[in-house]
Every structure is written in C-alpha cells, then in structure tokens.
Amino acid sequence: RRALWPDTTWTRLLAISCGLLLALALVNALAPPFAYDAVNYHLVGPQRYLAEGLIGAHPDNFFLGFPQGLEILYGVTMGLAGRDTTAALLHLVFGLLGLLAAGGIARRYAGEAAGWLAAALILSAYSVWVLLGWPYVDLGLLAYGAAALVAAVRWRESGTTNTLALMGLLGGLALGVKYTAGGLLLALAVYILSRAPRLAVRNGLILGAAAALAFAPWAIKGLLLYHNPVYPFAFGGLNWDAARANTFSTTGTGLLGSGREWQLAALPVAATIFGVEQGQGFGFTAGPWLLTAPLLLPVVWRRLDNRARTLAADCIRLGLPLLAFWMLLAAISDTGTQTRLMLAGLPAAAVAGALAISSLPRRPLDVAFIVRALLTLTLLLSIFEAARHTALVRSPAYLLGLLSRDDYLVYNLGGYGAAMRRLDDLPAGARVRLMWEARTYFCPAAVTCAGDMLFDHWARALRDGRTPEAALADWRAAGDDYLLLSNVGLQFWRDDPRFADENALFLEAVETWLTPVWSADGYTLYAWP
Template identity: 30%
Template sequence: MQNTKPGKVLAPLALLIVVASLVGYAVSHKPFEATELLSLLTALFRVGVAAIVILLAGGLGKKFRRRDEMSLSLAARDAGVGLGIMGLVVFLLGFTIGFNLWILLTPIVIGFILLRCEIASFARAWKEAGTFFKEMDLGIGLIAAFTLVILAANLIIALSPPTSFDGLTYHLTLPKYYLFEGRIDFVPELMYWGMPQLSEMAFTLAMKFGGAEAAATLQWMVGVVALTAIFSFVQQTLNKNSAWVAVASLLCGWTLSDALSRAYVEWSLVLYGALFLIQLNQWRATRSRADLIWSAIFAGFALSTKYMGGILVVAGIVVIFFDQFPVIARRAISPTKQSPLPRDGLLREKRPRNDGIKNAFLFGLIASLILSPWLIKNYLATGNPFYPILFPAGAMDATRLDFYEGTPIALTPIERILLPALASFRGLEGGAPFNASLGPLLFALSLTAPLAWTRLEPRQKQVATTALIVLVTGFVLWMVGSAATRLLIQPRLYLVFFPVWAILAAYGFFGLEGSNLPKFKISWLVSMLAAFSLGLNAYETGMDLLRRDALKFVTGQMDEGAYLAQSMGHFSPAMDSIRSLPRDSKVLLLWETRGYYCIPTCNPDETIDEFKDALVLHGSADSILVSWREQGYTHILLHNRGADFVREDDLLRYVPEDWIVFDALVASLKEIETFGAAYTLYELPHQP
C-alpha cells in the first residue's frame, strides 16, 4: 500500500507532537535533577575512558599478533598484549619527555585512526559472549546470574571515590604523583616507587582523563577480560559447564571478587597468568617458537606488574625442562597408523638434549628484557635495580627493609606444606596471617581433578599436566616464600597462578560430570553447591554496595565529601584538614599509610616505620624533632589507633624505652585538631 500525500505530511507532524509532549512532560515532572544527570553522565564518561583504553589495547594487540582470524579467546589475548605495550609506552614517555594532556592524547587519537580496523574486529569478537549464557541447567544458570550480580555491583563501587587501602597507599597515589609532576621522577616518600608498575601506567593514563574512578573501572574491565580468557579456554578444552565452574571458583572468594572494584593489580596478574598458560600449552602442542615467545612475553608482563609475577618465569622453565625429558615428555597428537598412541593416549617423544636449555634461556631472556626498563629506572635512581627489596638503597635503609619484610610466621613443616588448604579455610580478608578470603571451590574441586583423567582426550591431558606443573611450582614457591618473610605468606601475592588453579578446579567438575550415577547426577548437585557458595559472595557484595551508598554517589544523590565521610570515618576530615593548611606546609603521617588524598602536602608512613627509623637514626625526641624540621616538616598527623595497636601488639620490634621517647616526642608537639579518637593533627614547635 502506497503512502498518500496527506500521510507524508502528517507523519512528521505526528512525530513532532509526540516528541514535544514527552519534552513538555519531562520539563514539568523532572525525572532527575541537574546534579543527578551530571553524575550519571560523569560515570558514563569514566566508563568510556576505560573502554577506550581496552579497545585501543585490543587493536594494538591484534596488530602485533598479526592474526586475521578473531574469536573471543584471541581477543582476550590481544587485549593482554596491548595493555602490556601501552603500559611500557606510558612509562617511557613519563620517564623521558614527561607527559601532559596532549602528549597522552595524541598517541590515543593516532592509534584509533591507524588501528580502526583492528579495533572494530576486536569489538565485534565480544558478540560471542552471548553464547556463554545459552542452554544452562539450574546450577550453572545460577552461577551465571550471581557472576553478573558480582560484576554489576563492583562496577558501581569502582565508579565511586576510591577507599581501598592499597589503592590509597600506592596503586593510585603513585600515578597521582606522576600527574602532579608531569613526569615519572623518583618518589622517596613511597618505597613502592621501586616496584614494577605496568598496571599503574595504565591507571595513570585513565586518571589523566577520568580520574581515579576511571582507573578502578579500567581494572574492572581487565577483570572481565581475564574471566573471559579463562572461560573461553576451559570451554574449548572441556565444556561450557566446567568453564562456568572455573569462573565461580575465582569469584566465590571475597578477595578476588572485591578486587574488581579496586584500583589494584590483582586482575592484571590473573589475566597474564591465564594467557601465559594458554600460550605455553599451545607451544607444547605445536612446538612453535612463536608460541613460546608469547608465553614468555606474558610472563614478563606479569613480572612487570608485580615481582611475584616471576613465579610464571620459574614455572615456565620447569615446564620446558619437563617437556624435554624423553621418558616423561608428552605431546598430544591424533593417532595414525604410522604413529599409534600408547595406551595412555600420549606420545613419548625424544627431543634433542640441548633444546630444553635453549628454550629455557630464550624464555627467561624475553621475560627479563620486558622487566628491564623498571630495573634500569631503579638503578639510575637508587643504585639498586630491585629497589626497594634485597638490600638497603635510596630511601630504604636497613631498618625500613627489616620492617617491610618482617619476621616469618612460625609454621610446622606440615602446616607449610598445607598452606593452600590453610589459606583456603582459615584465611580472612583483613585477618592475619593470610589477609585473604579465597573461597572453598579452588581447593575442593581441584582435589577431584584426577577423576577426569580416564575420560580425557590427549590434548585435554596435555593441558592438565601443564596446569599441574605450574600449580605445583607455585605452591612450592609459596611455601619457600612464607619461610623467608612474614609478607610472603599472603595468598594475594600469588594470584598470578590462581587462574591455573581455577582451570584444574574445572577439571575436577568435568570429572564429576563423568561420574554421574544412573539416577543421580552428582555434577548437578556440585553445581548447585558451587552456585550456593558464589551466591553467598554475591549477597555479601550486594550488602557492601548498599552499606557504601555507592549507587547514591553514582546517581548524584550524595557528593564525594559525604561519601568519603561515610565510608572512611574520621580519616576523611583529617585529609580535608591537611589540604586546608597553608601551601608551604608539609605533613608527616605517623602510622598512616594512605596518602592519596593529601599528597603532595603529606608524606605517608607507607611501611609503618617512620618513628622507629627516626628513633634508630637519632635516638632522642629532641634529635628526632630537629631532623624532621630539617626535612621541612611543619605538622604531624598521628593515627592514634594505629600507634596504640602497635604499642600493644608489636612487642618484637619495639621495647618500652621506645614508647617513652615517643610519648616525650608527642608531648613536645602543639595540638591543632583532633578527629574523634582516631587522628590528631600536631604542629612542630619552631626552632628554639
């Protein structure tokens, strides 16, 4: 039926009437205030900033990997490559010519123009994620639903002002220093300056355009990419149900799920750990030198994110030598008449004796080269390539180094061997000694992985053996590290091999699927139990969202000051008071590590050692005051509760005489303002 002339005239008029009616209704009824609209648009802008970084990383990775085909699994790998390259580029810019708005914006614009086809291909690959949610039974469906709840809640929290401990101590504080100075210079106030900072470089980029909230949102997106990489790999190796269980095993623990909303580097480590395993396993299957190199690159990126990422370098070399021995080296192939498989479905293949040495050397060399910019930076600034660890240098003297490392936790040999179990069942977020909540699924389901062995194809067995070698290597290094220093008992420092642990947990579920009874599906019950565990964490995450009132902030119903006051108590007004001091003021924080909201006016006590270090160097209250005045300090912010806790708890490093000096020191200061019982701001007395 053809349109008549009156219809052609009246249709636009009718549309105009409808639009005008909607506008008129909205003007009189006002669905939201101007401040609410501005807050929502700001949140969307910050999501956009993080998405631009991820898209550019994906396009850059695809360009470097030179692959025409594209799947979601490959897209995750491309994003990992691109994020690593971008981090190194930002570091080199900041360390050499410095960076301002145009120095950072120009490469982004040029990158989007030159890589527009690769970026479009990377974006299209994410359509595949829709297939993850098809054809699920009740247990797996609940796991998927609870995963979305955890992701959504953490995204909202990420879009709120940062309150996380490590973020305010260094993950966000260092980028804020760099942006304030316009370049990357030595920051003696923070010994964490010497740590590898690949992820913090991406945070610096995001913070320049979208603030700290954009950096936290970027890490949330990195977490999504990491989960996608693990899911896709497990789905291709086993099946979709097992892939969802792998995701659940990671997210059922508070430490990792909560890290999605923090500007931490945990999910960057998980991403590089997963990509390392995927490429290393592919090398074992193809013997392609390129796959080995890419695996080493991902290990190098992990090492450039945190020194503990070096676990992957050690594990990679162990796998290479395992693959070398003719009796145990295994390579999954399809049986043929010319080369039938042995009964176990794997081919024992003799390799040239020196191949293992060459491959191990190449692997270690590539990972070391990727780390080298951070070592060079440290050497030029302090003379210690591994600053702030190993030996005193720069602002890290022997006293501070001892404080940072701490005395190892006393464990029996059996307890040390059982560290993964102890950390899984006794570990609590914020509770000594593990300071992490891992959830029950990683440990429980990985123990059932042997049930899957008889139903595995050769390629699946190869993945399992590779993952097992990496996991055992990680566990051994965990045990050794825990015996060396107090700090190295914490599971969060070993998250780089947790994706491997999750993959073996998926194998455990896959084995249970093959153990179903005729009238009873054990795997269904286990999936329901996994969903229950994940659901508990989803509930806890939702309650955390409500307690924080993060949604009120994102929707403009609460401003930043009110949000921080509610979330951080007396810490927030203490920071406000420091920022209101005269411009030439310099404040030393005692027993308070979090300096994000008061730098550059303040110097945080990042390793809780400022007083003890000053006491060892100067001996008396008067000498300490003279030293602090010479360093330019005008005020002291004392965290009273922190000092009281150390006074009562740390009887190993402090003696009663130390506190006599401390009390005399405080008595000589002029009290300016108190913030409940938590903080007191003092002014240093003028030079007599």
C-alpha cells in the same frame, strides 16, 4: 544466538551468576577509591607523576620504586579522563580478561559448561570479587597468569618459537606487576623443561630473554631513579639501608616455627579454611571451591577425555611449581603466606577445578548433581555477600547522586578521611609529617604530606642517636610545619618489640615540645610553637 547464550539450565545459571557478580563489581569500581593499598601507593605514584609531569624518584614512599606495570596505565587513564575512578575500571578490565582467558581455554577443551564453570569458580572467591572494584594490581597477575596458561597450551600444540617468546613476555609483564610473579616464570620454565627436556637450554634462553625484555623498563627505572634494578631488595638503594630492610623484612615470621607447620603440607586447603579477607595469615577469602576443586582431578582422571586430560596435565605442570613457590614463601614469611600474591596461579586452579567438576560421575550416585547443587548455593551466597558489601560501602548512593564524593570518602575512610579534610584549613605550602599513618593520597593539593610508610619515622630518628627534642628540632629544620598523629596507629604499634623503647617516648616528647592544634576522630595535629 547459540554463541551468545548458554544452551543448558546449568550453564545459564553460571552465566547469570557471573554477570551479576561482575555488575556489582562494576558499581564499586565506578565509585571513588578508598581501599588501603590504593591510597597508600597504587594511586599515589600516578597522582605524583601527573602533578609533576614526569616519573621521578620519591624517597619518602619506597613502594613507588617497585615495578609499576599497572600503576603507569592508571596514570594514563587518570590523566586522559581527569578522574581517579578510571583506575579501578582498568583493574576490572584486567580481571575480565583473566576470566575470559581461563573460561575460553576450558571451553575450548572441555565444552561450554567447563568454560563458564572456570569463570564462576574464580568469581566465587570473595576476595577476587572485591579486587574487581578496587584499584589494586593483583588482577594483572590473574590476567597474565591466565594468558600464560593459554600460551603454554598453544606452545605445546605448535612448538613455535614465537609462542615460547610470548610465554616469556607474559611472565616478564607479570613480574612488572609484582615481584612475586617470579613464581609464574619459574612455573613456565618447569613447564617447557618437562615438555621438551632435550631443548631445555635453547628454550630456557628464549623464555628468559623475552621475560627480561618485558621487565627491562622497570629494571632501568629502578636503576636510574632508585639505584637498584630490583629495588629495594638485594642491593639497597635510595633512602634504604640495612635497618630499613630489616624493618620491612618479614623473614622468619612464616609458618615454620609458628606452630602451624602442618598447613604447609595442605596449603590450598588451609588457605580455604583459614583465609579471611583482610585477616591475619592468608588474608584472602577464596571460597570453598577455587583452591580445592583441583584436588578432585585424581578421582575423575579416567573419566576425562583425551583433550580434557591433556589440558588438566598442563594445569598441573604449571600449578605444582607455583604451589611449591608459594609454600616456600609461606614457610619463611608471614607476608608470603598471603594468597593474593599468588593470583597468577588461580586461572590454572580454576580450569583444573572446572575440568574435574564437569567430569564427576552420575552413577551409581549422582555426585555431579550434588556438587552442582552445592555450587549453586555457593554462588547464591556469593551474590548475596557481594550485594551486601556494595550496599555497606554505599556505592549505589554515590552513583545515584545521594552522596557527594567527599561524604562518600569520609564514610568509608572514617577518621582518616575527616582528618585529611581538616588539613584543607592549613596554609598553602604547609608540610605535614604523618606519624603511624602511611596514606597520603587524599592529602590536600596545597599541602605536602610525608607518610610513615614503615611506621618507623620516630624510631628511626631516635636510633640515629638523636634525643626526642633533637629529632623534633631536626624535622622542623627540614621544613616540617605539623605532625599528624594517628592515635590508633600509635596504640597498635606502640608495643612493637622492634621499636617499643623509642615509641614509649613519643607522647611525652610532643606534649612537651609541640602544641596541639586539634584532636578528633582518632587523629591529633601538632604544630611547632
């Protein structure tokens, strides 16, 4: 009983909070997927691979050329179960593994309360909790980051080559989820260098070879199908050129030169204060504790016992290089500012924060009690917000049979969901070119949809020297039967300085050369006469 149920009121509170948050996430994971990136590319790859019976090249969606360490697993579960809801469940499992690894290492070195606290700190971040119910891939980074921390600690204790190779394998697996996991590999390299500088070359070769072995399937896939082992970066590749690379690149849009340079010096604090889920910049609600609690370590350093202090040092050795990597990305790119790209570092932050909070003094002022009270309030608010989100997206109604799958999706996808449903009325075999709309996952099976992945279908056609009339004629000759315009998308991107001149010509062109079929819910379908 003692192993299964916490011994103190504080740890019971933490355990119950974690349980409630995970239960609410499970409710959302069991419902059909609708989150943007999921229906833009995370599920599109598995959907196409299953339909075609092979993993092939798909030049219309460049995201499918990225490493797909989790997407392939999603395809396996979707194929076995015949349901796309298995993908979010698998993503939740990766998140749970990350929580267990982070909580387990904290408990091993600092006791039960620290273990539960590490898990609670991660779950108190609203954006982490939301990801538990979505079929994204970011929790793969969380899981591999937590496992890499455990492996690093084990290597520090044992010094065995096998454990060092395991660190490399975990880093390579993380790189097979997202390219930004290169920061984790950098952190692991710095860690082994700082721990054993005299063996730097030998250890580095072992770490690098293991990482390369784990990443090799994705490099081979990229090379064979997309003509670039790290597609689409550095070497171009299938349906990729300098113009598209320039469109995709966000270099020069980071914190440097934006008037927010000061945020680089305090990036975790800035991300905590200014980060909002789906907002600009950080795009991530981390909560008040996850990124800031580690800053308490200097205050309590002398209060840590030897084991806890050693683990805290491990977290620092891994965390600081990851922070430096994040700072570099944030300095040069708005996309690189996103906290979500750095989830591999959150387990180290959570463990460090748990160690710090667990060692706060009780005298002369009971700081520990005050912080626990504030943490309790934070967890209660987190549970409330999670329950509110779950009710708003109507996942319970779907699971109880009060909403059909189609009605649930139209409710959450809005006009896009309704537009995809209307495409069911098109003749079988029809080809639809989407304009200023990238999502193709819910395109009817009998219809082929080409997403506007970089919102450059129109501008790219005109920049190749064609007139609007010629561009439309070429699309028709290539097999397109219809254009589906996102009116909101065009309005949002129309004044994009990169394509403003071309975009200004679109409406006049389609009104002149095409025939509207229907217009509703923010979408207009055009046909060639």
